[in-house]
Every structure is written in C-alpha cells, then in structure tokens.
Amino acid sequence: MAGVTRQAAAIGGGTGLAPGRPRRLPAGPFALVVPGLLLLVVFFALPVLALLLRSVTEPEPGFANYAALIGSGTYLKIFFNTFLVSAVVTLVSLAIGFPVAWTLAILPQGVAAPIFGVLILSMWTNLLTRTYAWMVLLQRTGVINKSLIGLGLIDAPLPMVNNLTGVTIGMTYIMLPFVVLPLYGVIRRIDPAILQAAALCGASRFQALRLVLLPLVAPGMAAGALMVFVMSLGYFVTPALLGGTANMMLAELIAQFVQSLVNWGMGGAAALVLLVVTLALYALQLRLFGTAGLGGR
Amino acid sequence: MTEPYLEIDGIRREFGPVVAVEAVRLTIQRGEFMTFLGPSGSGKSTTLYILAGLDVPTAGDIRLEGRSLLSTPPQHRQIGMVFQRYTLFPHLTVAENVAFPLVVRRRPRAEIDAKVKAMLRLVRLEGFEDRKPAQMSGGQQQRVALARALVYDPPVLLMDEPLSALDKKLREEIQFEIRRIHQETGVTILYVTHDQEEALRLSDRIAVFSKGVIDQVGTGEELYAHPTTRFVAGFIGDSDFLTATVTAAEKGRADLKLGDDVIVRGVPIHGDPGRPGAKASLMLRPERIDVATAPSSAVDGDRAALPATVEDITFLGASIHLAARTAWGEAVAVRLPYGHPAAAGLARGQSIGLGFEPAAAHCFL
Amino acid sequence: MLLQFDRLGWWRWVLVGITGLTVVYLLMPILFIAALSFGASQWLIFPPPAWTTRWYGELFADPRWLESAWVSFVIACVVAVLSVVIGLAAAYGLVRGTFRGREALKAFFLTPMILPVVILAVALYALFLRVGLNGTTTGFVIAHLVVALPFAVLTITSALEGFDKAIEDAAILCGASPLEAVVRVTLPGIAHGLFSAAVFSFLASWDEVVLAIFMASPTLQTLPVKIWATLRQDLTPVIAAASTLLIGLTILLMLLVAVIRRGTRS
Structure with a gap:
C-alpha cells in the first residue's frame, strides 16, 4: 500500500469554495438560560429593587427613612448587636473550625468519616429543629444549667436564652460546618512533605505552624471568615428565637418594619443597609480570593 | 496517478486575529495511513477537527470521493474518530460503548451483537464486554474507542494523538496493534501526533505541519533524506546546523564557505540564494559524519572535511556520541556506531577532522 | 510533621480534645431532643421523670x-x-x-x-x-x-x-x-x-x-x-x-x- 501512494502532495487548483464565516457550532444557546433568567429577574431582582426604591419614596420622597434609622439609639443598638454577634460568631467558628479541620485532615479515614457524618447531620438537620434544641438546652431549667449546677460550677442558673449569649451559641452551631468543610479541603491539598521540609530546615513545631501551615491556610480562613460573617449579618431565625425581642438583630428589624409596623419605607431602608454591607463584603472577597470562595468548588 | 480519495482543498481557519490553519492542501489515497506531524499549535489538530465536522473552516473545502463534506453535519459524515482523551461513555459497558453507533443508527439487535463481537475480537478485548470504562487501563480504553470508531465501517478514521496519555511501552504495543488493524481493515487513517518516532513507525506518508501550513509531505524516508525546509530537517531526526555563506549556486547545488576558509562544493540547496554572499545554514546528520584523527580541511575527492576539536565523548551502548567544536567555534554532534575504529583513540581536546559527503548534506536559506 | 498525626507529639491530644468537644457540641442538641421527645416532662426537664410516647400521639392526633x-x-x-x-x-x-x-x-x-x-x-x-x-x-x-x-x-x-x-x-x-x-x-x-x-x-x-x-x-x-x-x-x-x-x-x-x-x- 505504501508503495502506491508514494507521491508528493497534490496541490489542488483554485482557491476552493469559501463557505464564508464559520458557522456557529451546536453549542448551548442563550435561549436555554432564558427561563431561569426570567424567573430570577421577575421574582428576585425586580422585587428587591422595588423594595429598595420604597425606602426613598415612602411615606414621601426623600431620605427621611435613613435619617430616622441613623438618628435613633434603638436602631443603632440593633446595628451594633448585629455586627458584634456576627464578629464573635466568626471568631469562635474559626477558633474551633481550624483545629477541627486540621484534625480531620490528618486522622485516618476510618476515624474521620463518622466525624464528617456528625458534621453533615448537624448541617442538614432542619434549622428550626436545631434552634429549638438550643432553646431547650439553654433554658433556665435546661440540661446545661442543671449540669453546671450539678458540677458545682455555678450556684444559680445562668441566663443563656433571650440574650446575645444564646444567639452566639446557636449561630456558631449553625456556622461551624461552613468553616470546617472548606478549611478541611484547603489543608488536605497541602503536601505533608512541605511540613517535613520545614522540620528539616530546623523549624520547631510552633515555628512550622506559624511560618508555614498558617500562611498556607490563611486565604481559606479569610474566605471562610468573610462568608460566615456575611451570613450571620443577615440571619433571621436563630436570633429571633434565641435572642428574644429585647435583643433584636438587623434581619428581624426588617421583618418587623414590614410585618408588624407595615412601614415599607423603613423596611426598605434597613434592607438597603444590609444589602450594601453584604455586597461590599462579597466584593471584597471576590477581589481578594476570586470566585473560589463563593461556595463553588 | 490514482483518483484522489480525500481532498483537503485550501483549508483556512481563523480564531479572531489568530490564523490557526492557513491554506492547507492535501490529497489522501484510499486505504492510506497519513500522519499529520508537527509541534503543538501547528494546526494539525484543527485540520483534523475540521475533517470531523467538529470545527468549521473560515475558507476552503474538503471532499470525499469528489463530494464536499462541509454541508454535512458531523453525525452524518460517517467518519470515525479516536480522541486524545479517553472519550468512552462512562455509564455504558464496553459492549454498549462499541454498540452505540449502531444503536443510534437503529440497526437490528442481531447485527449489532455480531458486529460488536467482531470489533472486540479485532482490538483483542474479547471477554471485556461487561466492564465499565473506569475499570480499564488507558490502553484498553483507547482500544475500545478504536472499536467504537470502526464498528460502522467509516470510510475514514481520524486519530488525534490517541496514545499521548500512555507510557512508552504501552504506546509501542498499541502502535503495533493500530498497524495491524489498519492492514486488516484497509480503512483510510489520518493520524495526528507530535512524536516523530510514532509518525515514522506508523505512516505510509507524513505531512509535516508548521505554523498552520504543511511544510512537506512524503514517506518517512523521503522526509529524512530529502527535507525541503529547515523546519522539516530539524523536526525529523537529529541534525547539526552550521552557518555558511553561499559563494556560488547553480541548478540546485551550492558552494558554501564555512568559518574563514573552509569551502564545501556541491551541496543541495533549497530556496533561491539570490546573489552570492547570502547567509545560509548547512545541515548534517550526526550519523553521516565521519571522524578522521588527523585534522584536515582539505577536500578529499568528493568528501568535505571540517577541522574541529573533541569536547566530550559519551558512550551510549549501540552508539558513541561525540560533542565536537569546529575551529571557528560552532558545536557539532557526531554519532559513531559502536566499534567504529575512530572512536577507539579519541580523547577530550583532541584535534580531529569531520568528514561528510556534500551531496548528503543540505543547505537551507 | 504537622500534617502527620503520629508525629505531632502532645499537640495531637490538644487537637483530638478540641475535635472531641466539638463533636459533643454538634451532637448534643440532636441527641437531647431525641431523648426529650420521649420524656414525660411538659417542661422538657432532663433527666425526664418518666418515659412516654404521648407527644408523638399528640403530634399525629x-x-x-x-x-x-x-x-x-x-x-x-x-x-x-x-x-x-x-x-x-x-x-x-x-x-x-x-x-x-x-x-x-x-x-x-x-x-x-x-x-x-x-x-x-x-x-x-x-x-x-x-x-x-x-x-x-x-x-x-x-x-x-x-x-x-x-x-x-x-x-x-x-x-x-x-x-x-x-x-x-x-x-x-x-x-x-x-x-x-x-x-x-x-x-x-x-x-x-x-x-x-x-x-x-x-x-x-x-x-x-x-x-x-x-x-x-x-x-x-x-x-x-x-x-x-x-x-x-x-x-x-x-x-x-x-x-x-x-x-x-x-x-x-x-x-x-x-x-x-x-x-x-x-
């Protein structure tokens, strides 16, 4: 066969047919995106914009709602509570989450798997169920107060519901998996040989932690921290149930403006504040870590 | 000249401002094993994808037995293809993978079973019918892909670097299989690779791609012995390039000056040197250089000789590699067969003469 | 070193301790709710004075x-x-x-x-x-x-x-x-x-x-x-x-x- 075809490349004459511009290959067309896009525009983007608009149109055009929001000590205290609780929840989640993720990453698979099971179970359990459980556990006659008294650590029950302590405990419970799972992924991707190399270079365990492991994990920690902080800022259910009416947080305030006070202007204004802070923090996260931190991957 | 079977007629493909393929023309005979050889980005895969119908040319045409294929969508072209990555359908068994083309063609069950059986025998995977792709090695997966691409008797089989993910030993084993299957089926094969050894081992003819055009088409031996461009000379086999000045050129032969005073006469030249004095490169094959232990720049009969010194000697079993440097400072690699008499007494720093036949060398502008 | 469990020395017991306490923290609400749902106390007192399926009965009623x-x-x-x-x-x-x-x-x-x-x-x-x-x-x-x-x-x-x-x-x-x-x-x-x-x-x-x-x-x-x-x-x-x-x-x-x-x- 080879002998027959031994010939130079035959050069075809003329320029051949020119089919013009390359045709579009069968690829996912824009049309497929349209149903989802319509749904989100009509039932998400537009209603949210309309709500925000009401903050400057109701009851009359102007920024009176914002002035009222900033001018009142009550509202400022709510803002303060919201940021305080979010910050504490974030710090505690990181302080617990990092060692737990670290441990999970180095434990043998057989031991780590059931711990993951517990993490996933707590994450998938109905939110109200979890919050209810904490209301029961933390109440004056609850298990925790009884145990502490039984152990002789305290004389009288500690107030742990209807205050910010309860909110912080309950929220940390909810946020913890959101720190542990991504951090686990980050630590698993670090080659253990790098830490061995650090030891061979003469680093003590503490130095290796401070100079090698923590810097490698830091971007993941920062991304996780921002996510937890932002989620906490807008949380509604847990603060409403564990914090009681005296310790309101921002999301609750928005709901109250709309549901109890039927004051759409103030509701819109508070929503805008929450929205702006949330989006600003996400923009910061995108700027610092790219899209990788946004739940994907 | 036999009737052209598959014609690639002036294919051009632009991606925005980038021209990936520029005026590729080629005809392929029925039953031929044609390899597109070239570095990555030379346009060989793009040309293959255009043949498959997975990409569309900006200009040009492709014809199979005189009929243009461009208006036929890929699923109706009947062309078989094996991809670089393993593209078996992960949820189907081996038998179901091979049967897939016949199932979508709504062939009767009995025919499908018979053909699948025959194909698995052809690629020597009998007994693997019920395996899932994930349970097989890369080499086995590519053999299943080959069976799937051949099961509907395509007139042309395209293969896009199908073995590049496999290790060397396995690659050679499957190259042998591909050759056997080509002979048994007589299918026309277009094979893309960047591995010259693979191209030489498999092909009837090789088309060397460079920067979106075909530099040269020919059998492996033709490309090796008579490269027409410097790129082909450098890409196929090992080569030494020395800078030279053309002193005279006539009827495709040139006289060259190397260094200050070495003259080599009658070297085949490719390209028009214009007037004398043009800069050129002299290409030598390392294994066609002879070593004389006495330095000499004299022209002995029709042999040329270059004065040089030995810089390093490497023993590589079947051959001995010599790193030499010409008197005017250019590096030359020389390969002597094991047992060559000149190799025995060589030492570093020794002065030698590098002899070669000008007619076997090439001059590129 | 830091990523090899058996090379951590006493640090590993700190890590295991924290992880153990966290598992308790994560499991506690789930386990206690399950236990209390069978407890006879209207006020969810633990340990419950007696066991009952009364609340499930009320739920389905x-x-x-x-x-x-x-x-x-x-x-x-x-x-x-x-x-x-x-x-x-x-x-x-x-x-x-x-x-x-x-x-x-x-x-x-x-x-x-x-x-x-x-x-x-x-x-x-x-x-x-x-x-x-x-x-x-x-x-x-x-x-x-x-x-x-x-x-x-x-x-x-x-x-x-x-x-x-x-x-x-x-x-x-x-x-x-x-x-x-x-x-x-x-x-x-x-x-x-x-x-x-x-x-x-x-x-x-x-x-x-x-x-x-x-x-x-x-x-x-x-x-x-x-x-x-x-x-x-x-x-x-x-x-x-x-x-x-x-x-x-x-x-x-x-x-x-x-x-x-x-x-x-x-």
Missing part, C-alpha cells in the same frame, strides 16, 4: 401537623423538579454557550444564594400582596424556587464542567444528533450532579423558614411555619417529637445519598 408536612412535601417536590429542569437548561447554556456576558450571568444566577433571605422574603411579600399570590401554593413554589435554583445551577454547572465535552463530540461522530448525544451520553454522565441538585433543591424548599413565614396564610402553611408558630407560643415537647422525626428523615436522606453515590462510582 393534630391534623394540622400532618397537613403542613404534606404541604411542605408537595411544594418541595415540585420545587425540586422545576429547579433541576430550569437549572439544567441554564447550566448547559452557561457552560457550553459562547455568548457575551456569560460570567456576569453566572454570577447573577448565584446571587439569591448569597443575599440575606429576609430581603428576598420582604421583597416577594410586597409583590405577592399586590398580585394575590400570598398564601397560595404557587406563591410558595415560586419563592422557594428562587432560593433553590442557585443550588441547582451551581451543582449542575460543576458537573457539566467536569464532564469532558469530547465525550459528547464522540457521540455525535458516532452518528448521534446533538440532542441525542445530550440525552444518551451527557445526562447519564452527569446523573450524580442532577441527583445532588434535586436533593439540595428539595432540602432548600423543605427547610425554608423565612420565606415561608411571609408567604404563609392561616389556611396554607408549611411544616417549618407550623413549628415556628408553635415555638413562638411555648416549647411544647410535641415539637421535640416532630424534630426527632425530621432528624430521622435527615439521616435516611444522608444514607440514601451515600448509597447512590457509591452506586454511581462503581
């Missing part, structure tokens, strides 16, 4: 509990199906499409996930009040779909990105039409992604509280709304019984997912 669970289930099923269908179309367009603004659109599809739900709830509440969708099943489905869709888009997008397009091309060269290639090859190839998308969408709807509180009416409420409304009155052990059943369902779902994952892997 009250038709409103079962009714709201059924409403939740139906809405979650409809949401899961719509979310996967719309999400699959959108994800396919976003991954395989070549149109401009694809990245921005992808980000837009995920925004409902990162925005505080309370804002969406209040905004939709305003819209639904105006168009009369409040307290309707349709209203619930739309609201839940908005929060479920990003999960579906995200999951299916990453499944599609992990699925080599060359496999789809190979199917087309084998003679399958583009649609046939998608149905016969791509969809089975990303089946695990579609399944995860359905589970996540179902859970997003089933567990949704904030939207539901705003959408609910006295005649139509989901299970979370019923729990919420009851909770606001008192901490009755009936909720503990309901919660225990929900935890049981969660465990069942986790097992189902694990079994199916294992099945698709081999």
